[in-house]
Each structure stands twice: as structure tokens, then as C-alpha cells.
Amino acid sequence: xxxxxxxxxxxxxxxxxxxxxxxxxxxxxxxxxxxxxxxxxxxxxxxxxxxxxxxxxxxxxxxxxxxxxxxxxxxxxxxxxxxxxxxxxxxxxxxxxxxxxxxxxxxxxxxxxxxxxxxxxxxxxxxxxxxxxxxxxxxxxxxxxxxxxxxxxxxxxxxxxxxxxxxxxxxxxxxxxxxxxxxxxxxxxxxxxxxxxxxxxxxxx
Numbered sequence: 001x002x003x004x005x006x007x008x009x010x011x012x013x014x015x016x017x018x019x020x021x022x023x024x025x026x027x028x029x030x031x032x033x034x035x036x037x038x039x040x041x042x043x044x045x046x047x048x049x050x051x052x053x054x055x056x057x058x059x060x061x062x063x064x065x066x067x068x069x070x071x072x073x074x075x076x077x078x079x080x081x082x083x084x085x086x087x088x089x090x091x092x093x094x095x096x097x098x099x100x101x102x103x104x105x106x107x108x109x110x111x112x113x114x115x116x117x118x119x120x121x122x123x124x125x126x127x128x129x130x131x132x133x134x135x136x137x138x139x140x141x142x143x144x145x146x147x148x149x150x151x152x153x154x155x156x157x158x159x160x161x162x163x164x165x166x167x168x169x170x171x172x173x174x175x176x177x178x179x180x181x182x183x184x185x186x187x188x189x190x191x192x193x194x195x196x197x198x199x200x201x202x203x204x205x
Contacts, residue, residue: 099137106130138182146181146192148174157181159191169197 110126146157153160153172161178169175174194181192 096137096141099140100134103130103134103137106133142185143189144183144186146183146188147177148181148192148194149177150174153194153196157183157188157191158194160196161193162195163198164195165198165200167200171197171199173197 106126107130110123110130114123148154148158150169151174153174158174158181164175166175173196175197176195177192178195179193181188182190
């Protein structure tokens with residue numbers, strides 16, 4: 001948006017022109033022709049108007065400077081907000097990956113410690129520790145697993161991979177979870193892949 005500063009020179013020139021006209025020979029002749037009648041604007045009134053004009057121009061100049069300062073401040077705020085948004089997009093996952101780094105460290109240490117012999121008990125203990133670290137990191141950021149074993153099938157959070165005829169579970173309930181699903185702050189990011197119970201058809205009598 002382009003703003004135009006009040007033209008002080010133009011207004012001043014108009015007042016000066018009015019003053020010149022008031023004191024011009026033409027104006028004096030006109031006064032003589034009317035028998036010495038008073039001029040429309042006296043010198044005192046002219047000076048008062050000039051003073052008021054000077055004050056108005058000074059106030060306009062002050063307001064203009066205030067406007068320029070406010071405009072510059074708004075531009076600075078806009079640019080700072082743009083930088084903050086860009087940084088938020090760029091570094092949104094920084095804290096999350098900082099939580100994941102210990103998990104990676106544990107996996108790398110486990111691989112480095114593995115030699116020709118494998119102690120299954122220690123291997124299991126290391127994997128369980130790493131899984132707990134990963135779960136804790138995900139919990140901090142609102143990630144929750146969807147493990148619907150035994151629950152009624154919910155198509156909004158689960159994906160049925162197959163139907164299993166069985167009399168060991170109520171129809172339309174989950175009898176096996178092939179892959180857990182996950183929610184991020186209650187928003188589904190991956191549905192659970194499940195097998196759903198189906199009633200065994202009864203033979204016709």
C-alpha cells in the first residue's frame with residue numbers, strides 16, 4: 001500500500017499566494033473602488049490562519065512519522081513471524097528424534113557386543129530394554145498403540161485382513177492382531193491389521 005505524505009509546500013504556497021493577492025495592487029485598487037471598504041481578510045486574521053496552518057502541518061508531520069514507525073514495526077513483526085513458522089516446520093521433529101537417539105544407541109551397542117556366540121537371555125533382555133526406551137519416547141509425544149485383541153471390530157481404527165470362522169469368540173470380534181495400529185494425539189496414523197471372528201455356519205437340518 002502506498003501512502004502520500006501531506007504536501008506542506010503546496011499548502012504553504014496557497015497561503016502565501018493568498019497573502020500576496022491580499023497585498024497586491026489589484027486588491028488595493030478594488031478596495032479604493034469600493035470607497036475604502038475593509039478587505040475580506042485582515043492581516044491579523046491572515047497571521048492567525050498562517051499560525052493555525054503551521055500547527056496543522058506540524059501535527060500532520062508528527063502523525064506521518066508515527067505512521068512510518070508503526071508501519072516499520074508491523075513489517076518487523078511479520079518477518080519475525082514468518083521466520084518462526086519456517087523454523088517450526090523445519091525443526092518440528094527435533095525433540096522427537098532426540099528421544100529416539102538413545103534407542104538407536106542401544107541397538108548399535110547390542111550389535112557391537114554380539115560376537116560369535118549368542119546368549120539368548122541377554123539378547124532378549126537387550127531387546128526388551130530397547131523397546132521400553134522406544135515406547136517411552138513415543139509416549140512423550142502422544143503416540144498410543146491400538147491393540148484391539150478381544151475387542152469388537154472397529155473399522156475406524158482397524159483393518160480386517162481376514163475372517164476366521166470360530167466358536168471360541170463372539171462374531172465380529174478381533175481374534176488376532178497381525179500388526180498394531182497407532183494414534184498420534186488421538187488421531188489415527190496407522191490402523192491395526194486384524195483377523196475378525198466369524199460365526200461357524202450351522203449345517204442345515
